[in-house]
Amino acid sequence: MLPRVWTAARLVCCIAMPAVSGEAQPPCFKDFMGLNAHFAFKPALYRPTCRLVRNYHNLDWDVAAIGNAPTFPVCVNRVDWKHVYGAWRKEGFEIDLCAQFGRFGHGNPDFRRLWEGQEAWSRTYGREMARYFGPSGAERLVTSIEIDNEPGRKFDDALYRRIFRAMAEGIREGDPQVKIVTCTARARAADDYSKSLDETFGAPDLLPLYDVINAHVYAMLPKAPGRSPWDRSHPEDPAIDYVRLVDEIVAWRDAKAPGKQVWITEFGWDACTDEAFKNRTGWFLKLNWTDVTDLQQAQYLVRSFFVFAAHKVDRAYIYYFDDNDEPAFHAASGLTRKFKPKPSYWAVRHLHQALGEYRLARVVRQEVGSLYVYEFQHGNEPGLSVWAAWSPTGSGREAEVTLEGLPGTPAKVERMPTQEGDPPAVEWKPAGPRSIKLTVNESPSYLFFSKRP
Template sequence: MMYLRLLILALLLVVTGGHGHAEEETKERPLFRDFVGLCGHTVNFKPDLYWPVCRVVRDYHPVKWDLGEDSSKLPEWPFAKNRVDWSKIYGSWHAKGFKISVCLMFDEMHEEWKDLDKDAYAYAKSFAEHFGPGGKWPYVETVELGNEPGLYDDAKYRKIFEAMSRGIREGNPLMKIATCNIEVGESKRYWKGTGVLAGFEDKYDVLRIHRYAIAEQWPVWRRSYPEDPQVPFLSAIQELLHWRDEHAPDKPVWVSEFGWDSSTKKPDPKGEWSKWVDSTDEEQARWLVRSFLIFARMGIDKAFVYFFNDEDEPKLHAASGLTRNYQPKPAYHAVAWMLEALKDYRFSKVIRESLEDGYIYEFAPEKDGEPVILAVWHATKENEGHEFEWEEAGKVLKAERMSGEDGEAVGLSPSIKGSTMKIEGWGAPVFVWIQR
């Protein structure tokens, strides 16, 4: 059975150029303002700076901060036991307009629970009561039960999952519950296999997966472009979507981490990261935007860039920020351009989808009468032009190529003869506004 499923998946990837849809999907996709997310971290996240690039923030929330050395004693909310004031942190994000998902990271607690069942239940219940919808500080919409909890074996993860989900459901039925990083198959160090969720269908609302387009593993860690069918990026996400359809229909799937490192520095040739290879700033920008477009097409409910900021360190996951030392990178401007254009739009249909001939996706407006937006790009011709030609009924209002380092989009003029449109596309996506 597993061999047959993998064979079918492989055939789908060949047919569609990499992401597993042979036919049009009819289920309505989320609007981009509810779709585009960013991974942040507590006191370092700056709401005003990151508002242009996301509307949903995912916070890494250390349970150890809240419970300290004694898991049986709850914090004096809104303060963690280390005196971080969650009402101020999450309150400032909420006031800006962000939707917030809190990832409860409890790896550091794996040997420190005095009574795991009792304490995890009480902690989750209390957190949900105080910070969930309708609570005293009603800032958190979703709680994620673990990030990459590899220090817990499957049995122990199920135990804490059951205790926390029970506490959240009782403490605040309005709060959504998301899984940790989940993949189809067996559990590994950085994710749990879907088997840990057996029998828990009523205990969670969202499935989460982390995925990076890694073409070469340790010690190189080189990443490829998102559409690359040779890397298990889109295919692993698609496999979880298939699993969802069979085992947990109607539950949304989030890509809660994805991204590319880009640094201005080279690694120490004598250090442990000497062979590490990053992407360019321009590649990071293009590939993030194209990933968002493809995730929307696949039916992902939310997608979160990892990471919000970096300090320009040339090593794995240390140069993935949209900002570098809080200064916008090209990726920041590119994602901001995408979100500004598509915030009131959702994926509508595929016009073209091919590694050889390029991609054209249509995005439909929330309000009737507004123009549609076509996203046009080529996956394998990153730095050379590729002429797109297709039949189009409608008036072209404008066309722009993705913004670059200065944040300014490049205006384009498509060639139109009768009902045939021609436009030059590159690895950097082009948006075309069309009134129909």
């Protein structure tokens, strides 16, 4: 239930506004939607949901010890990255490689000694990785490389900056076409998962060494008695930091690193079955960890893509591709459950197929706790447009609304699907010139408009 004190904010947000104030156009959704994956990824299964994929690629799989010569594409355990990434590329995926420090990271109590004096090796590793995997090489397997995942404040910052600088310089030497992506960061003081943009990436001489600012955002609820530290809300909830963190990063970028992209490389919600939930154990039982329903997971993922697009994000990657139906934090976040599609799979697939060629044009209405309406335009045929309308809540709310100022008569209106087959049609009726009435709920409704005569 949303507090009444937000009424004033609701009224302010009613004003239609341009979605993006910068010069660059927002990306089309086919170039915006991504998915986190791992070695067991099945590219043919997930290709209908997106074309961008991010892989957790551990340094300790490539070399047995820091200082050893990398032997790309073959790992120390004999895995051949050419085979792994080649299969993903064959299905049409563009790959972001997250070069995780793995057992060389802060989880190793001896990590400082492991990395001390290894700047030359870091440069070599970055150069050889970019040379082999990058888009200018013969294999053309990846287009971007992240330098670690979530080192946060647990990894000595001065040491990380030296590693980052050396590895980034090596990547630039190996293939200047590779986009260099920071580890996850935020425009606040560092925490256990994110570096501080000011402290780690704000130095003028470091700015040329990266192209993308990377963030992980989860819709965490504030601490409260009886609430677990892992519980999440809906994406538009003004009581949480979900969108605020994004806005702060974008503002930092605009002020201190203009021209760089902002990627959300992790966001998502856990949704396990009722049977699995009954089997919570350990701290997840003691602290009363809760998930969201399968339907809510689908709704919140789709709506997050919309919201991120309106807040000047350049890419967003869902966490995660698959889960084993485990009742624990980050263990039930898949689009599939044991490789069987969940409702979120069908919802995200529909979004990708329906709006893949469209980009955000403007925010039509944005009323906290009541109604969000966004307009999208086709990237190549501006006369084609789609409106998405939904209730920005998490309580099962639905309401009849009047949409005004439409670009024409809708050719069709359909609701976000949660199963295979045609999306459910939404009934509507005229309500005046360029206006209609329809019922919205927390699953977005899509209104498709053809070219004007």
